[in-house]
Amino acid sequence: xxxxxxxxxxxxxxxxxxxxxxxxxxxxxxxxxxxxxxxxxxxxxxxxxxxxxxxxxxxxxxxxxxxxxxxxxxxxxxxxxxxxxxxxxxxxxxxxxxxxxxxxxxxxxxxxxxxxxxxxxxxxxxxxxxxxxxxxxxxxxxxxxxxxxxxxxxxxxxxxxxxxxxxxxxxxxxxxxxxxxxxxxxxxxxxxxxxxxxxxxxxxxxxxxxxxxxxxxxxxxxxxxxxxxxxxxxxxxxxxxxxxxxxxxxxxxxxxxxxxxxxxxxxxxxxxxxxxxxxxxxxxxxxxxxxxxxxxxxxxxxxxxxxxxxxxxxxxxxxxxxxxxxxxxxxxxxxxxxxxxxxxxxxxxxxxxxxxxxxxxxxxxxxxxxxxxxxxxxxxxxxxxxxxxxxxxxxxxxxxxxxxxxxxxxxxxxxxxxxxxxxxxxxxxxxxxxxxxxxxxxxxxxxxxxxxxxxxxxxxxxxxxxxxxx
Amino acid sequence: xxxxxxxxxxxxxxxxxxxxxxxxxxxxxxxxxxxxxxxxxxxxxxxxxxxxxxxxxxxxxxxxxxxxxxxxxxxxxxxxxxxxxxxxxxxxxxxxxxxxxxxxxxxxxxxxxxxxxxxxxxxxxxxxxxxxxxxxxxxxxxxxxxxxxxxxxxxxxxxxxxxxxxxxxxxxxxxxxxxxxxxxxxxxxxxxxxxxxxxxxxxxxxxxxxxxxxxxxxxxxxxxxxxxxxxxxxxxxxxxxxxxxxxxxxxxxxxxxxxxxxxxxxxxxxxxxxxxxxxxxxxxxxxxxxxxxxxxxxxxxxxxxxxxxxxxxxxxxxxxxxxxxxxxxxxxxxxxxxxxxxxxxxxxxxxxxxxxxxxxxxxxxxxxxxxxxxxxxxxxxxxxxxxxxxxxxx
Numbered sequence: 126x127x128x129x130x131x132x133x134x135x136x137x138x139x140x141x142x143x144x145x146x147x148x149x150x151x152x153x154x155x156x157x158x159x160x161x162x163x164x165x166x167x168x169x170x171x172x173x174x175x176x177x178x179x180x181x182x183x184x185x186x187x188x189x190x191x192x193x194x195x196x197x198x199x200x201x202x203x204x205x206x207x208x209x210x211x212x213x214x215x216x217x218x219x220x221x222x223x224x225x226x227x228x229x230x231x232x233x234x235x236x237x238x239x240x241x242x243x244x245x246x247x248x249x250x251x252x253x254x255x256x257x258x259x260x261x262x263x264x265x266x267x268x269x270x271x272x273x274x275x276x277x278x279x280x281x282x283x284x285x286x287x288x289x290x291x292x293x294x295x296x297x298x299x300x301x302x303x304x305x306x307x308x309x310x311x312x313x314x315x316x317x318x319x320x321x322x323x324x325x326x327x328x329x330x331x332x333x334x335x336x337x338x339x340x341x342x343x344x345x346x347x348x349x350x351x352x353x354x355x356x357x358x359x360x361x362x363x364x365x366x367x368x369x370x371x372x373x374x375x376x377x378x379x380x381x382x383x384x385x386x387x388x389x390x391x392x393x394x395x396x397x398x399x400x401x402x403x404x405x406x407x408x409x410x411x412x413x414x415x416x417x418x419x420x421x422x423x424x425x426x427x428x429x430x431x432x433x434x435x436x437x438x439x440x441x442x443x444x445x446x447x448x449x450x451x452x453x454x455x456x457x458x459x460x461x462x463x464x465x466x467x468x469x470x471x472x473x474x475x476x477x478x479x480x481x482x483x484x485x486x487x488x489x490x491x492x493x494x495x496x497x498x499x500x501x502x503x504x505x506x507x508x509x510x511x512x513x514x515x516x517x518x519x520x521x522x523x524x525x526x527x528x529x530x531x532x533x534x535x536x537x538x539x540x541x542x543x544x545x546x547x548x549x550x551x552x553x554x555x556x557x558x559x560x561x562x563x564x565x566x567x568x569x570x571x572x573x574x575x576x577x578x579x580x581x582x583x584x585x586x587x588x589x590x591x592x593x594x595x
Numbered sequence: 596x597x598x599x600x601x602x603x604x605x606x607x608x609x610x611x612x613x614x615x616x617x618x619x620x621x622x623x624x625x626x627x628x629x630x631x632x633x634x635x636x637x638x639x640x641x642x643x644x645x646x647x648x649x650x651x652x653x654x655x656x657x658x659x660x661x662x663x664x665x666x667x668x669x670x671x672x673x674x675x676x677x678x679x680x681x682x683x684x685x686x687x688x689x690x691x692x693x694x695x696x697x698x699x700x701x702x703x704x705x706x707x708x709x710x711x712x713x714x715x716x717x718x719x720x721x722x723x724x725x726x727x728x729x730x731x732x733x734x735x736x737x738x739x740x741x742x743x744x745x746x747x748x749x750x751x752x753x754x755x756x757x758x759x760x761x762x763x764x765x766x767x768x769x770x771x772x773x774x775x776x777x778x779x780x781x782x783x784x785x786x787x788x789x790x791x792x793x794x795x796x797x798x799x800x801x802x803x804x805x806x807x808x809x810x811x812x813x814x815x816x817x818x819x820x821x822x823x824x825x826x827x828x829x830x831x832x833x834x835x836x837x838x839x840x841x842x843x844x845x846x847x848x849x850x851x852x853x854x855x856x857x858x859x860x861x862x863x864x865x866x867x868x869x870x871x872x873x874x875x876x877x878x879x880x881x882x883x884x885x886x887x888x889x890x891x892x893x894x895x896x897x898x899x900x901x902x903x904x905x906x907x908x909x910x911x912x913x914x915x916x917x918x919x920x921x922x923x924x925x926x927x928x929x930x931x932x933x934x935x936x937x938x939x940x941x942x943x944x945x946x947x948x949x950x951x952x953x954x955x956x957x958x959x960x961x962x963x964x965x966x967x968x969x970x971x972x973x974x975x976x977x978x979x980x981x982x983x984x985x986x987x988x989x
Binding site for chain 1 (some may be wrong): 653662675
């Protein structure tokens with residue numbers, strides 16, 4: 126019987142790996158250079174599995190993993206909303222500390238540590254990638270009729286015109302200031318923790334691992350603190366001008382192809398190129414404002430009227446429309462780049478080559494079929510369209526290839542070349558859609574700059590016509 | 596007896612099935628409440644199961660603890676970011692509906708509906724019989740709402756006593772002590788102040804106020820002390836005494852219980868609770884439907900319909916259904932006529948293929964009828980005689 130241990134990918138990987146090695150726990154396959162997501166160390170009776178940190182408390186709560194190491198911030202984000210999760214926080218491990226700050230833009234007129242009074246916050250828009258904590262802060266402040274904008278990231282891009290308050294992770298108050306925000310209250314502080322599934326802790330032999338990690342525990346408890354309104358403190362709010370046309374450009378990976386697509390359309394923005402990006406590149410076109418945000422958030426933001434046009438992907442648009450069929454977002458131009466296929470992905474040894482064969486097998490298993498996906502609404506729609514009888518959708522933040530076969534029956538996943546799918550011992554059945562980069566707009570635009578909007582769409586259409594499809 | 600074949604799926608955790616035995620008891624409770632409320636001039640309303648989340652944050656009436664336990668989600672219009680909830684409470688929706696429907700004041704409204712709140716125990720759906728008397732006059736409104744509750748419980752054979760308090764007394768005492776000592780008053784009642792009061796006059800007032808469940812005369816003693824300790828509490832003491840004495844005069848057993856914990860962010864005046872058999876059946880009081888600090892007034896009541904129904908279930912009898920059996924296919928038409936005749940006599944009757952399907956039965960064979968009761972079988976020719984016989988077993 127092996128102990129299943131969930132470990133974080135990303136920034137924490139090197140530090141956690143070094144700590145485990147130092148404690149005498151073998152981490153073969155977990156080195157930052159490794160592309161493996163799962164490593165079975167038979168001699169050590171240990172299975173290591175790499176997850177995005179955010180997924181670790183969920184996997185441990187589900188009982189798929191006995192132990193996990195993750196940031197307190199993600200454990201707290203889960204537990205404030207779902208108090209019944211079967212997770213035990215065993216102790217703090219040495220590692221990077223992280224904080225969560227409630228902050229505002231300088232335009233709010235708020236000084237550091239100032240919290241507006243309740244009525245001044247009425248209808249406040251709060252943006253956060255930690256929606257459960259943000260909700261809790263809002264209800265503790267008893268903000269009347271607040272609105273939550275739940276985003277994947279780049280929360281500091283929104284104030285002052287698109288949000289009044291931001292709840293964001295930051296190393297400390299100085300890091301908040303460095304992002305141009307005013308720190309108002311530290312809502313959370315924590316480090317990294319060793320967590321365990323409660324049933325595993327009560328019924329499985331985890332002693333060899335616990336004995337090695339035991340001496341490492343440090344005396345730093347995570348702290349949650351809610352701000353209190355201060356009588357007489359007001360705040361200034363700003364709202365977008367309908368005289369401006371607002372365009373969203375992607376940050377991160379999706380940025381790679383975007384500057385070229387823009388150049389093709391005869392657009393070049395100061396501060397947005399292959400080497401660098403700033404939050405608000407300068408457009409040089411009168412009436413056009415540009416902002417850089419997470420691509421996953423774009424359909425939602427265009428639907429809400431926070432942007433009039435965005436460069437996004439058909440995968441993200443499909444996900445949004447699968448969840449909200451009545452949404453006013455639509456594709457204006459298919460840019461044809463970033464082409465990849467999305468379909469059900471199973472273990473290479475799974476005895477089916479087509480989706481139909483697989484569905485037949487799944488429906489005869491007599492148990493819920495677990496589908497892990499970064500596109501949960503798309504996965505749900507796939508299950509419905511293919512008459513899968515009983516499914517469990519597991520939304521994941523990333524590193525999804527590692528879920529099959531142990532933690533999910535299949536993935537709904539994309540692949541450009543198939544390399545990473547093959548490297549993880551997986552195969553794709555029949556792809557059901559092809560994604561490309563695209564320009565999305567709102568059916569009923571918020572901006573009054575409709576001529577400029579039409580002009581931008583024409584430019585992108587012209588660029589696509591000039592380049593033959595790949 | 597064959598039973599319904601099992602399905603591989605159970606009900607969602609914490610939700611409630613009301614099966615026939617539960618519904619019979621539930622209807623008794625509901626009927627008693629509906630009758631009492633209707634007698635006092637209240638009219639029934641029903642609000643949607645789904646409301647916007649903003650409704651509950653805007654009203655400011657739900658505590659953070661309650662708000663963090665609502666079932667909230669993004670529905671089909673969720674692209675706008677607007678969340679919806681399964682209603683966690685009916686008071687705010689009823690006030691919203693009354694405002695949206697431009698109802699004139701005063702509005703005497705009642706409802707029987709369910710609410711959904713997350714709970715660690717498997718009890719996440721509750722049914723309530725409630726009243727919202729919007730624009731209710733002070734004292735008189737309180738008395739009327741309390742009368743509906745008391746009469747409902749009377750009709751169910753639960754002789755309940757009324758526990759009374761007044762949140763303005765709690766608030767006045769709380770405001771007379773330093774802010775740091777007030778922690779817990781909103782949730783745990785006046786008792787939370789005990790030991791935190793330094794002023795000896797206020798401490799004496801508190802000691803008397805916290806006497807366990809006293810007679811209305813307690814309020815006269817308390818008023819005597821209030822002059823030198825918490826004079827701000829005097830109008831509330833007087834108002835509470837008026838309500839208490841009137842309820843006692845109408846034959847109710849009244850207990851003054853100023854330690855009763857009541858959310859005083861929400862309530863604004865007299866609050867009451869009905870109890871018997873060691874259970875609290877519900878309660879209510881005066882509040883501001885426009886949210887804390889607004890001038891509007893109302894008096895609300897919520898009775899725990901689910902709790903009352905489980906209490907009533909053992910004494911609620913199953914309704915007898917007469918099995919009307921056609922002896923041959925040619926008797927089926929007449930069997931329907933026989934069943935209808937029984938229905939007209941107020942007797943439940945159903946067609947059956949087997950004479951033994953019920954303790955009461957009628958077999959139809961040509962022009963002859965055979966009535967079967969626990970006391971034996973009797974052949975009868977006149978339909979009226981059959982009805983006359985079976986009605987005794989109803």
